Amino acid sequence: MSTAGTKRLEKILIVDDELAKRETLAEQTAALGFMVNAFSDWNSALLEIRRVRYDVLVTDLFLDGVSGIDVVREVKSVSPNTAVIVVTPTASVDTAIESIREGAYDYLTMPFSVGTLEVSINRALERRRLLRESKEKEVYKKLATQDGLTKLNNYTFFRQFLGLEVEKCLRYGDSVALLMIDVDDLKSYNDNQGHMEGNRALVAIGGLLKRFVRKADVAARYGGDEFTLVFSHTPKVQGMWAGERLRRLVELTDFKGEETLPGKKMTISMGVASCPDDARSPEELISCADQALYEAKSKGKNTVCVYRNGRAHPLKDAEKTG
Numbered sequence: 001m002s003t004a005g006t007k008r009l010e011k012i013l014i015v016d017d018e019l020a021k022r023e024t025l026a027e028q029t030a031a032l033g034f035m036v037n038a039f040s041d042w043n044s045a046l047l048e049i050r051r052v053r054y055d056v057l058v059t060d061l062f063l064d065g066v067s068g069i070d071v072v073r074e075v076k077s078v079s080p081n082t083a084v085i086v087v088t089p090t091a092s093v094d095t096a097i098e099s100i101r102e103g104a105y106d107y108l109t110m111p112f113s114v115g116t117l118e119v120s121i122n123r124a125l126e127r128r129r130l131l132r133e134s135k136e137k138e139v140y141k142k143l144a145t146q147d148g149l150t151k152l153n154n155y156t157f158f159r160q161f162l163g164l165e166v167e168k169c170l171r172y173g174d175s176v177a178l179l180m181i182d183v184d185d186l187k188s189y190n191d192n193q194g195h196m197e198g199n200r201a202l203v204a205i206g207g208l209l210k211r212f213v214r215k216a217d218v219a220a221r222y223g224g225d226e227f228t229l230v231f232s233h234t235p236k237v238q239g240m241w242a243g244e245r246l247r248r249l250v251e252l253t254d255f256k257g258e259e260t261l262p263g264k265k266m267t268i269s270m271g272v273a274s275c276p277d278d279a280r281s282p283e284e285l286i287s288c289a290d291q292a293l294y295e296a297k298s299k300g301k302n303t304v305c306v307y308r309n310g311r312a313h314p315l316k317d318a319e320k321t322g
Contacts, residue, residue, distance in 0.1 A: 150206030177239025
């Protein structure tokens with residue numbers, strides 16, 4: 001469907017060092033209803049792209065003294081969302097194809113009709129629209145599954161992931177280790193340092209967790225001052241070792257004002273359980289790890305406890321390293 005005569009908001013930039021061709025392209029594009037600007041040299045056009053957001057760039061592949069391939073690369077580095085259409089003689093199709101590998105959207109071989117130009121621009125705009133919508137969906141998806149404060153996965157994502165991992169564990173005879181984590185004496189820290197500083201501490205601990213886990217694992221904020229780690233394809237003993245390493249890591253990390261805490265250091269307590277050793281459902285697994293966490297808190301905090309044989313036990317010294 002032609003857009004001729006219809007005023008549009010999209011901005012098109014044309015770069016061509018041949019006056020006649022540049023003016024023809026500008027007139028044709030303006031006749032299609034687009035907002036158009038045209039330049040004869042790449043340096044001026046680049047300054048314009050840095051100043052104004054353009055939707056589409058239509059450029060000669062052979063600008064005076066500048067390779068069209070270099071133009072495409074530079075546009076994509078300066079304005080990655082600008083779609084690039086290169087114009088080339090028929091004899092230079094191979095070079096045009098190379099420009100597409102570098103990020104150009106399309107190429108037009110001369111001579112071409114106004115209709116061909118319109119189709120190419122509209123397709124480029126449609127592709128930009130689809131990419132933008134896709135990115136927006138990803139943002140909304142992340143907002144729905146991400147904790148607003150720590151940027152870790154949130155409780156909803158954690159439950160979904162744990163459910164899938166337990167299901168795979170039971171189906172394929174694998175193991176999954178669950179660590180429930182509680183920040184020790186956070187209320188006391190908030191009372192002394194203020195809730196803003198308490199939030200910063202939670203963000204810092206969340207950052208430690210994020211860097212601690214593998215790509216296949218999940219670190220999540222369970223709620224309040226509680227976090228959780230799900231270790232895929234991991235037997236309980238390795239979950240215990242990981243928990244103890246993490247406990248030491250937090251203990252060795254400096255936090256502002258932690259000297260006001262009862263133990264003079266910011267620490268965490270942790271409970272470890274695994275599937276299928278301790279539980280065969282996500283709910284049971286969370287309950288077992290939670291019981292172990294409760295035991296760790298009751299044993300004086302800054303401790304890792306493990307659930308086994310129906311009870312929670314503090315780690316023995318021999319169990320703390322692998």
